[in-house]
Amino acid sequence: MAVYTKQWRAEQAKVKSARSKLTSASKKNGSILSEKANLKATISANQKEIDSLNKGVNYYRKKKSDKKLTKRKTPKPLTAAQKKHISTLQTQIDKANAKLKSSDFKSKASNASSKVSNAQKKLSSAKSERDKYESKRHKTALKRIAAQRKQNAERFLAPHASLHATNSMTGLEVFIFASSESESNESEATTYPIDHDDPVVDHVRRTGKTITVTGWLFDQKAGDRLWSGKKDDVSGAGLVAKTVQKQFQNLRKWQFDGTELVYKSDWVKPGFNHIYYKHLFMTGLEKTLDAPYKGMIQITMTFQFAYKAQVVTKKKTKKNSGKKSKSGTKKKSKKKTIAVKYGMTYWGLAKTYHTTVTQLRKWNGSEKKTMYPDPKMGKYPKRLRVK
Incomplete structure (x- = not known):
């Protein structure tokens, strides 16, 4: 967003x-x-x-x-x-x-x-x-997100996570106090039956990765009741100055807009498990109101891990001249020339270089001019093309 x-x-x-x-x-x-x-x-x-x-x-x-x-x-x-x-x-x-x-x-x-x-x-x-300008704002937003994350990590010892847009230009971040995080990896196995035995797999294809998070949203007043914070601090108890309803609206807008998100859980002490993923798209958002808590909402989010498709334009390539290969594509032919020596003949060269006498004549001219030395200079007139 x-x-x-x-x-x-x-x-x-x-x-x-x-x-x-x-x-x-x-x-x-x-x-x-x-x-x-x-x-x-x-x-x-x-x-x-x-x-x-x-x-x-x-x-x-x-x-x-x-x-x-x-x-x-x-x-x-x-x-x-x-x-x-x-x-x-x-x-x-x-x-x-x-x-x-x-x-x-x-x-x-x-x-x-x-x-x-x-x-x-x-x-x-x-x-x-x-x-x-967008790039500049994005860099500033990332610095703001990093500062907010550090501030929250120092203050809270509860299971804690944050969510923000991958290409954020505002530094908008929603903090979730996660109670459970799960990761599901799905693959599709193509099988076919065989006689007198179990089916055989001939292909396995990865179909997706799903992240499910259940946790709580808190506003500043709820944060003050649960954790101590500085009164004159911009973010109060380390939480953004927004109601839980507004935070939920931010999450819902990310979902509706199909915004690519970054989810990172912060388990302050080193060695604890955590989930940190980029390229997430929110596919499910649910809030549970089974208890009248003030300034608190329990939510469940489902994310799909995926990369955004990129359109690749094909560059125009020049047509190669030459013989076609077995696959049907043309291979560029390389010219080869040799120095004429005494005793050479077009027939012998055609046999050596896998060509024909007719082709040698097309490339070089008549053998009467190319295969005999210049009477004045005592040298052969030029090099011969054989490929």
Whole structure:
């Protein structure tokens, strides 16, 4: 559960405003890009139609089944309707080109693109500032939680536990005087029967870990009655200045919001058992009112241990060239070259390096040029690729 400060709300408002401006700028830029695409499409479609009409004037098919066109000796004259249609199409092309090349349209498109870029930078900056503030508050909250836990550990010798949000920004902590703590680990065994014997297990899968805690919530007055505390201390007898009803509401909100929690039991003297778990989610919360105690409530909480799922985006990988492996994935082929020596032949190299003479010719050229020394230099012309 997070209690947001004025500064956090201001930082969040900046993020919201920056996101809104980015959406508006992107919408406007998208409209201009769409208009630009439509103008280009008009030019392309009209030009194709004009070319098609001109083609019909200069070329013809001798037979309907002929794929090739035959050029006319004398161009066929255009009809009045065709001339008018070409004129209309050309006018549309000229208007579209004029708009695309106009300084106003170019300036409009450039400004829209620039606004999107600036809005993205502002949104990124606003998010960064908010995240920095949240991180700072989280560190402060952890220090406050540690101080509260230490204070309570020094004052109480009863079985004592605390609960707070994993990513707390407020330092809010609920203290529970636990009377019992239990941990249950569940696994699922997949079995199948066999003849004349007990079933056989072929797979065991862990299904969950459940933590159950039963204890008491106390307010400051109840704490004063049971344990001595300093009157001028901020937390009274080491308990937060909240009624048990308010503490229960905090627990219930954590449950309803699905907040990830940290539970730690403090058994002051070393050597005692205790439970300390992160990544807990409250799945059950029960209060028992079987006795009219003032400032005290008995509760039972059930937690499920689990890690929050994280979405992992796959990175785009370049396609590898080469032969496919048995599993179907392509293996990247490594090139290998060798120096040409006296007595070598393409046939011998193909046999040695498990390739073909045809492939060697494709890589290196004819053996007449690659397998004989340069008459002037007395050296072989170059290295040969064999893989």
